[in-house]
């Protein structure tokens with residue numbers, strides 16, 4: 001896809017659309033918007049605009065569409081697949097000045113937000129209401145970025161992903177139109193679900209300028225447990241058994257022994273270095289959760305669990321999960337000489353143990369540094385593989401291994417990305433995963449964005 005560099009006249013036109021403090025072509029600002037948290041190559045935009053209103057976004061899009069200028073949305077830049085990297089340059093729209101919570105309607109379990117609202121800030125604001133917005137991708141992600149990537153996290157096994165919480169959207173289209181879709185009713189059978197096209201579209205169909213998000217009641221009580229297993233297969237079997245049990249875990253995370261060794265080193269956990277499940281339950285009373293933990297222990301022990309450490313109450317849950325939540329960053333900090341490829345795939349539960357075995361078989365013979373961490377309850381696995389920064393051959397090997405494993409996940413009936421999105425890294429698997437449906441996705445793209453100005457170079461293979 002070819003776009004011409006922005007002329008001075010066009011930069012001047014764009015600058016005139018917002019106040020002077022909300023337009024920049026400064027080098028350091030362009031650098032800050034050139035890279036997300038992945039190992040994908042950085043690419044600077046030509047200008048950054050911080051819109052404050054929906055109509056400003058619509059005007060910029062209309063101008064960009066008329067003059068064939070790429071436009072890429074930017075939330076917090078915390079993506080892990082190169083999703084917001086403006087590979088065709090052009091304009092980045094940074095939503096950090098659109099972070100107002102417009103309305104909280106407690107009785108309707110809803111909040112209207114601007115796209116730049118960080119989800120933890122929304123939850124802080126909701127605390128006194130006893131409601132919350134459950135998807136939790138860990139980083140300080142924005143609602144706009146979460147909608148665009150259909151983000152999820154550790155609690156998805158109980159609460160679902162971002163898609164399940166989007167009730168209504170207002171999006172700006174390249175034509176300059178502001179399109180409202182969805183409803184504030186908690187259910188609807190009316191017409192096509194346009195919302196479901198926009199969620200997960202990574203800013204390639206339209207730009208979200210407002211969203212109504214569904215909220216749920218805060219759990220009254222928490223509990224958690226760490227369970228250690230003699231093998232990955234025994235741990236994977238327990239995932240299935242716990243899901244079948246009706247105990248409804250709120251988090252069901254499987255970590256490989258190498259993750260436990262790192263967490264022991266950094267947080268002095270003193271856990272057995274073995275495949276380990278981190279489990280969380282939400283409930284109404286501690287006595288109910290105490291019974292749940294007893295049943296969970298029985299289920300784990302029946303699968304060969306060697307050590308089961310339960311914790312009751314919110315403080316205990318926080319203590320148990322603290323190291324789990326910090327793991328991604330621990331891995332990065334412990335390997336400053338390496339680039340980390342964060343592979344994200346998901347498979348049906350029946351394919352989960354086979355996928356984990358294939359991962360071991362692929363990485364072990366090469367002696368590659370790797371960490372397996374997975375949202376096991378959803379069959380969603382991340383394999384973080386390290387390659388030395390100054391060793392292109394090792395990095396090529398890392399990519400080859402990742403490629404084979406993604407194809408394995410697809411062959412098992414799974415997906416090339418469970419939660420990080422397609423971005424740059426997963427484009428090459430779109431044909432293998434979607435077959436003839438990919439042509440229909442292209443038609444939909446052309447319908448909303450006929451000139452291809454929205455986040456060009458993403459989702460679709462070359």
Ligand SMILES: Cc1cc2nc3c(=O)[nH]c(=O)nc-3n(C[C@H](O)[C@H](O)[C@H](O)COP(=O)(O)OP(=O)(O)OC[C@H]3O[C@@H](n4cnc5c(N)ncnc54)[C@H](O)[C@@H]3O)c2cc1C
Nearest residue numbers: 073075076077078079137141142144145148151152203208
């Ligand atoms: C330590 C760490 C842990 C993580 N853990 C998880 C996890 O457990 N689960 C998970 O799902 N993700 C995880 N992520 C990835 C990341 O946080 C999510 O993908 C998140 O949704 C990105 O949000 P963002 O605001 O940073 O968006 P950005 O990265 O800025 O952008 C994401 C995409 O959204 C588009 N976009 C941004 N704003 C808009 C808008 N208003 N309208 C249309 N498109 C827009 C961008 O163009 C881009 O395509 C993790 C990241 C890190 C760094």
